[in-house]
Amino acid sequence: MNRRFLAMTGAAAVITSLAACGGGDGGGSDTEGILEGASITVGSKDFDEQLILGHISRLALENAGADVTDEINTGGTDVARAALTSGNIDTYWEYNGTAWISFFQEEDPIPDRIEQYEVVRDRDLEENQLHWLEPAQFNNTYALAYQADAAEDLGSPESLSDLADIIANDPDLATLCVESEFSARNDGLPGMEEAYGYEFPAGNVTELDTAIVYSATADRNPCNFGEVFTSDGRVSALDLVVLEDDLGFFPLYNPSPVFTDEVYSEYGEQLDEIFNPIAEALTQEAMTELNERVSVDLEQPQDVAEDWMSENGFI
Amino acid sequence: MTDAPVVASGTGPLKVERASDRGSVLSWVGMPIFLAVVFTGTYLWVQSQELGGVEQRVLTRAQLTSRTIQHLELTAVSTLIVILIAIPLGVLLTRPFARSLVPVVLAVANIGQGIPSLGLLAIIFVAFGQLGFTPVVLGLVAYSTLPILRNTMVGLQQVDPSLIKASRGMGMSSLAILLRVELPLAVPVMIAGIRTALIINVGTATLATFFGAGGLGYIVYNGITLNRTTVLITGVVLVSGLALVVDYLAGVVGRLLAPRGL
Numbered sequence: 001m002n003r004r005f006l007a008m009t010g011a012a013a014v015i016t017s018l019a020a021c022g023g024g025d026g027g028g029s030d031t032e033g034i035l036e037g038a039s040i041t042v043g044s045k046d047f048d049e050q051l052i053l054g055h056i057s058r059l060a061l062e063n064a065g066a067d068v069t070d071e072i073n074t075g076g077t078d079v080a081r082a083a084l085t086s087g088n089i090d091t092y093w094e095y096n097g098t099a100w101i102s103f104f105q106e107e108d109p110i111p112d113r114i115e116q117y118e119v120v121r122d123r124d125l126e127e128n129q130l131h132w133l134e135p136a137q138f139n140n141t142y143a144l145a146y147q148a149d150a151a152e153d154l155g156s157p158e159s160l161s162d163l164a165d166i167i168a169n170d171p172d173l174a175t176l177c178v179e180s181e182f183s184a185r186n187d188g189l190p191g192m193e194e195a196y197g198y199e200f201p202a203g204n205v206t207e208l209d210t211a212i213v214y215s216a217t218a219d220r221n222p223c224n225f226g227e228v229f230t231s232d233g234r235v236s237a238l239d240l241v242v243l244e245d246d247l248g249f250f251p252l253y254n255p256s257p258v259f260t261d262e263v264y265s266e267y268g269e270q271l272d273e274i275f276n277p278i279a280e281a282l283t284q285e286a287m288t289e290l291n292e293r294v295s296v297d298l299e300q301p302q303d304v305a306e307d308w309m310s311e312n313g314f315i
Numbered sequence: 316m317t318d319a320p321v322v323a324s325g326t327g328p329l330k331v332e333r334a335s336d337r338g339s340v341l342s343w344v345g346m347p348i349f350l351a352v353v354f355t356g357t358y359l360w361v362q363s364q365e366l367g368g369v370e371q372r373v374l375t376r377a378q379l380t381s382r383t384i385q386h387l388e389l390t391a392v393s394t395l396i397v398i399l400i401a402i403p404l405g406v407l408l409t410r411p412f413a414r415s416l417v418p419v420v421l422a423v424a425n426i427g428q429g430i431p432s433l434g435l436l437a438i439i440f441v442a443f444g445q446l447g448f449t450p451v452v453l454g455l456v457a458y459s460t461l462p463i464l465r466n467t468m469v470g471l472q473q474v475d476p477s478l479i480k481a482s483r484g485m486g487m488s489s490l491a492i493l494l495r496v497e498l499p500l501a502v503p504v505m506i507a508g509i510r511t512a513l514i515i516n517v518g519t520a521t522l523a524t525f526f527g528a529g530g531l532g533y534i535v536y537n538g539i540t541l542n543r544t545t546v547l548i549t550g551v552v553l554v555s556g557l558a559l560v561v562d563y564l565a566g567v568v569g570r571l572l573a574p575r576g577l
């Protein structure tokens with residue numbers, strides 16, 4: 001909690017310097033200047049990964065010569081989405097799973113990640129004239145994890161299937177902390193329990209705020225197991241062991257930069273050219289590392305984003 | 316707030332029940348009828364909706380019942396604790412010997428209510444390292460002490476001094492004056508404070524779901540994050556309906572306790 005608050009306030013307090021990138025001799029990328037004259041407002045949701053992604057978008061667009069307005073840290077999912085559909089911001093990164101379950105109110109995910117992306121992309125374009133660019137390599141999906149020190153007590157489970165034993169033989173150890181939405185979604189706990197053929201004992205599941213799930217799992221109080229996001233930096237920082245989803249139940253949700261029609265219809269080609277290589281380079285390892293630097297080492301998201309962009313030759 | 320006897324400024328008891336209200340039929344049945352209409356209307360509306368997996372999971376009878384009970388337990392326990400703390404404290408602070416403590420105690424109570432409720436609960440969680448029922452009740456207590464404390468003090472201070480003098484002239488002891496003159500006359504204002512605290516607690520208890528204590532916030536929050544309007548509206552109707560029910564019941568108690576002849 002503390003760490004999260006610190007990181008957030010730090011992020012909110014920073015005033016972005018609008019880098020005017022004029023001199024073309026800096027050894028930057030080949031997308032430099034292709035958005036000269038464009039005016040684009042960048043937003044993001046309000047947690048660490050989103051702040052980093054927002055700054056990556058901002059840096060990429062600035063590098064291409066666009067006049068960027070920084071609305072990063074716009075708000076929660078619904079606020080960011082409303083800002084995009086109303087045109088208050090022109091782009092932010094959205095996870096196709098969120099669009100599928102929350103915006104389109106679907107119940108069951110599509111198992112194939114490419115197909116899932118394509119369906120969301122086509123539907124959002126048709127219904128809302130919003131443009132989903134190529135998805136990033138990394139996925140941010142659900143997993144269950146436990147504290148490494150608890151391994152001995154719990155019998156060192158390695159996969160979600162191993163939980164069946166614990167639930168059957170030692171139900172008191174099978175305590176689980178989740179966000180409330182995880183306990184209500186088809187692609188969350190109910191579906192997982194159905195797929196694996198067990199159920200956590202009634203009263204053993206505690207609903208908590210997302211940030212608290214991590215610390216509650218790390219402290220083993222009140223839960224031995226916690227629901228985490230795979231790309232979250234706190235997983236490794238708190239020494240959590242992620243259980244393998246051996247039946248492949250949890251769908252893989254990838255984020256894409258989503259643009260309004262107003263901007264995309266004019267600069268679509270350039271935007272694809274700028275963002276496709278970035279999405280390609282944002283692998284699971286890369287994103288986890290970036291998240292860890294912000295969530296755990298308390299570095300500023302814009303610094304972390306800038307380092308990564310220049311290391312990869314995007315700016 | 317520096318002049319010790321003047322504590323009333325800005326408190327404004329919301330609604331003070333008087334014995335003379337007892338007769339009005341509409342004031343007795345108006346609220347129950349209104350609530351029945353709202354609850355029935357919501358129930359019928361939900362029934363008429365096409366419900367997906369999320370709705371069917373969150374809006375089951377068992378789920379709604381257990382969440383409402385959790386919510387009521389949080390509200391009842393925290394309000395009871397506040398009453399037990401704030402009324403004796405309010406009585407103490409209005410005795411002449413405790414005057415100098417008034418600004419200090421009120422400042423602490425003000426801080427309790429001044430901190431945003433989510434922040435207060437987070438601070439308690441960090442400080443105690445505990446989750447669940449107890450820390451959330453602690454938070455609710457800290458958050459709702461002020462209205463009952465203030466109204467107890469204001470209620471006692473507004474008792475006509477000539478009545479107290481007369482009682483003393485009749486040979487009553489200080490304790491007898493407190494129990495038989497001051498407190499009965501202060502009851503309407505004190506009940507108004509308790510009603511305020513109850514409503515604060517019903518509302519704030521929706522945050523309990525973030526700290527492992529359940530309650531109706533679970534339904535409201537799922538409605539928001541998963542963008543399920545049926546779930547959201549059901550949760551909101553239940554929370555606000557519960558606040559009105561609790562307030563109504565406290566009002567009834569207040570009327571029954573209000574001294575006759577006022």
